[in-house]
Amino acid sequence: MADRFRVSYATLSVENEDLHIAYEEGLKLARNWCGATLPVRVDGDARRAGTTFTITSPVDSSLTLCIVHSATGEDVDDAVAAARGALPGWTARPWQERVELLRRAADLISERANELAALMSLEVGKNRLEALGDAEESADLIRYYCGQVEDNDGFVRPMNTLSDRERTSSVLRPYGVWGVISPFNFPMALAAGPVGAALVAGNSVVLKPSPQGSFTADKLYECLRDAGLPAGVLHVLPGDDEVGAAIVKHTDVDGLTFTGSNAVGMEIHRTFSSAYPKPVICEMGGNNPAIVSAQADLNVAADGISRSAFGFAGQKCSACSRVYVQREVYDEFLEKLAERARGVAVGDPTERDVYMGPLVDGTAVERFARTVADVGGKGRVVVGGAVLEHSPQGHYVQPTVVADLPLGHPVFRDELFVPIVAVAAVDSLDEAITLANRTDLGLTAGFFSNDDAEVERFLDRIEAGVVYINRAAGATTGAWPGVQPFGGWKGSGNSGKAGGGLYYVQLYLREQSRTVVL
Numbered sequence: 001m002a003d004r005f006r007v008s009y010a011t012l013s014v015e016n017e018d019l020h021i022a023y024e025e026g027l028k029l030a031r032n033w034c035g036a037t038l039p040v041r042v043d044g045d046a047r048r049a050g051t052t053f054t055i056t057s058p059v060d061s062s063l064t065l066c067i068v069h070s071a072t073g074e075d076v077d078d079a080v081a082a083a084r085g086a087l088p089g090w091t092a093r094p095w096q097e098r099v100e101l102l103r104r105a106a107d108l109i110s111e112r113a114n115e116l117a118a119l120m121s122l123e124v125g126k127n128r129l130e131a132l133g134d135a136e137e138s139a140d141l142i143r144y145y146c147g148q149v150e151d152n153d154g155f156v157r158p159m160n161t162l163s164d165r166e167r168t169s170s171v172l173r174p175y176g177v178w179g180v181i182s183p184f185n186f187p188m189a190l191a192a193g194p195v196g197a198a199l200v201a202g203n204s205v206v207l208k209p210s211p212q213g214s215f216t217a218d219k220l221y222e223c224l225r226d227a228g229l230p231a232g233v234l235h236v237l238p239g240d241d242e243v244g245a246a247i248v249k250h251t252d253v254d255g256l257t258f259t260g261s262n263a264v265g266m267e268i269h270r271t272f273s274s275a276y277p278k279p280v281i282c283e284m285g286g287n288n289p290a291i292v293s294a295q296a297d298l299n300v301a302a303d304g305i306s307r308s309a310f311g312f313a314g315q316k317c318s319a320c321s322r323v324y325v326q327r328e329v330y331d332e333f334l335e336k337l338a339e340r341a342r343g344v345a346v347g348d349p350t351e352r353d354v355y356m357g358p359l360v361d362g363t364a365v366e367r368f369a370r371t372v373a374d375v376g377g378k379g380r381v382v383v384g385g386a387v388l389e390h391s392p393q394g395h396y397v398q399p400t401v402v403a404d405l406p407l408g409h410p411v412f413r414d415e416l417f418v419p420i421v422a423v424a425a426v427d428s429l430d431e432a433i434t435l436a437n438r439t440d441l442g443l444t445a446g447f448f449s450n451d452d453a454e455v456e457r458f459l460d461r462i463e464a465g466v467v468y469i470n471r472a473a474g475a476t477t478g479a480w481p482g483v484q485p486f487g488g489w490k491g492s493g494n495s496g497k498a499g500g501g502l503y504y505v506q507l508y509l510r511e512q513s514r515t516v517v518l
Helices: 017-033 073-092 095-111 113-124 128-151 189-200 211-226 241-249 262-271 298-314 327-342 362-378 429-436 452-461
Strands: 036-038 040-042 045-047 052-056 064-069 156-158 166-174 177-181 204-208 234-236 255-259 280-283 288-292 320-326 380-383 400-403 420-426 444-448 466-469 509-517
Touching: 017 113, 017 128, 036 211, 040 073, 052 211, 064 211, 073 166, 073 177, 073 204, 073 234, 073 241, 095 113, 095 128, 095 189, 095 211, 113 128, 113 211, 128 189, 177 189, 177 241, 189 204, 189 211, 189 255, 204 241, 211 234, 241 262, 255 262, 262 280, 288 298, 288 429, 298 320, 298 327, 298 420, 298 444, 320 327, 320 429, 327 380, 327 400, 327 420, 362 380, 362 400, 362 420, 420 429, 429 452, 444 452, 452 466
Parallel strands: 036 064, 177 204, 177 255, 204 234, 255 280, 288 320, 288 444, 320 420, 400 420, 444 466
Antiparallel strands: 040 045, 040 234, 052 064, 156 166, 166 509, 380 400
16 A cells, blocks of 8 residues: 555644545545435345334534434344355465455455544544544555454464374454444544454354444445455444344344443353353453653643543443542642643634544433533532534534542442543542552552652552553554553453454454374
8 A cells, every 4th residue: 555644642633734634535535425214234235124214413503414223123133134145254364364354354444544533533423533543544444453363373283292293273253253342432443443353253244333323334345345355254234232132132143242331241151051151252341541740741640641532432332431639739730630621622613723522422411411410519510511502513612621620429330421530639640549449340540650660569460451551642552553451350351352553353253182103
């Protein structure tokens, strides 16, 4: 591919004229897609038997993005059967051919990144740079997993033998039919990542996207189809929770990846295996802490925490939800964070200068309003707290900083998925780490200090799968381009590797030991 500008969290404030021109061209194309009717994708066929649901834009509630046919029970059964039927041919392909095909798909995603990003802005409310990052991360994830297979020579390793007449090897083989249930907040990346990993490992896939990610999922399907993926290897089953439940309960689904709430993920983890153990990869959210030491650069800390708290309106599993600040710098830090919150540009995320777009739907707005009302009775809203009137009408709220709450308040425990960050004063670093770990979730965490001994103490004690130190680009949120391990501890992820990392593709494979006597 020709070199092109690549978006990362480090470039979220970049002024690159070519990037913005290309996005705006993509936006024109995405707007032309609006009003489409999307089918269920089973074995290469476009099915329209199921009832329909309408997806409107959170940016402008009068804008109908698409009308989507929901998968029926028959569609689910047929998709799983077709995936089973296509499996022998796909698995038998040399891994080099699977890698080549999936790299073509990644290149198509990159080539179409502008229109895909613009669609995500309209569908879920991401600002243009975060949406471009989502598209690029999707391609990077697929390329990274292809590289894992290539670097490990298809996961075929010779083993020691007892005699010269034996040939012993360890081979990683696909499980079979793999289900992927993806969320709205990364509608491309958190579908493309697990789908790409499952496919390059040799599995066939049934994908059930979040309803508010249906349009993006259909475009992902097109990229894989146009890259040459055989029809029976990937199926897209849009719909509500009942469609997801049908996939989970299906006895012919051999493995599953789920991204979503802890409650749903734990139910899937408990019920997916029936006759025998089956693999489940779950990433189940977070209530992510940041700690600000008295030895921190407070400007860096305020930048990193505000970006993690208010990026995509807090609708990330890795968003920073709570901050523990040593008392001697508490007031100064709180004012700096409040200043950043006041400066966040809220509005239509397709506009160039907007940082924070709308919440995804009215339910999220209601959750925001309930939380603010509860905080007002028990603590203090430092800045923000309002639901905004906006033209065109959408689901807009203010970035919000709250303080003076009891440390047992639900904002220090529950995943809210709204742009609210709670700040508390602590007397010591040890107290801060103890409070940071006082949660059933353990996805990400951040720390700000210029004291090396403090950094080591934090790293030794923090209970989170991904940690960042002194990161102005995002205290608890990840980085593009490229791929990093993204694992969950405790209730945030049962697999230990929710996505990315050196060992992710292997989760989609099982070991077979082979001994051949010559």
